Amino acid sequence: MGVKQILLLGNEKLYERSEIVKESELEFIQSTVQDLHDTMMNFRKQYGKGRAIAAPQIGVMKRLLYFSVDNSMVMINPEVTFKSREIFEIWDDCMCFPDLLVKVNRNLSCKVKFRDLNWAEKEIFLEKDMSELFQHEFDHLEGVLAVSKAVDVHSFSLVSERTAH
Numbered sequence: 001m002g003v004k005q006i007l008l009l010g011n012e013k014l015y016e017r018s019e020i021v022k023e024s025e026l027e028f029i030q031s032t033v034q035d036l037h038d039t040m041m042n043f044r045k046q047y048g049k050g051r052a053i054a055a056p057q058i059g060v061m062k063r064l065l066y067f068s069v070d071n072s073m074v075m076i077n078p079e080v081t082f083k084s085r086e087i088f089e090i091w092d093d094c095m096c097f098p099d100l101l102v103k104v105n106r107n108l109s110c111k112v113k114f115r116d117l118n119w120a121e122k123e124i125f126l127e128k129d130m131s132e133l134f135q136h137e138f139d140h141l142e143g144v145l146a147v148s149k150a151v152d153v154h155s156f157s158l159v160s161e162r163t164a165h
């Protein structure tokens with residue numbers, strides 16, 4: 001348990017697909033969740049942002065996501081069961097490239113099936129902020145970064161360029 005190093009853009013591991021979690025790994029997953037929490041809180045202290053983190057971002061190549069928005073939530077082996085046809089455009093950020101923003105399209109809403117830390121199966125409907133956040137984190141499990149989903153060649157900006165004006 002503790003603060004781990006977040007892999008940064010350019011690290012090849014970020015482009016790998018993560019493995020399905022088995023029920024027998026729950027103890028390891030529990031301690032990884034603590035690491036994800038500690039690492040994200042440390043990032044927040046430094047950058048004043050960070051709402052969710054995927055296990056591969058700290059080099060644990062397992063299908064595990066940790067969210068801390070209003071409440072905290074753990075998703076093990078998430079699967080998308082529905083995606084809305086409506087999409088919206090946002091300037092996305094990522095803890096793997098804290099100074100960069102990338103314009104991407106995300107589905108306005110989606111439905112997700114996953115397991116929780118008690119291995120209970122859950123399904124939830126996510127909209128807007130939570131929908132785009134989930135899609136960003138889910139992409140990490142597939143080895144896909146926001147930079148690979150840029151809308152066009154003008155879709156990259158340093159954070160300072162978009163907040164200083």
Ligand SMILES: [Zn+2]
Nearest residue numbers: 093094095096
């Ligand atoms: Zn990210």
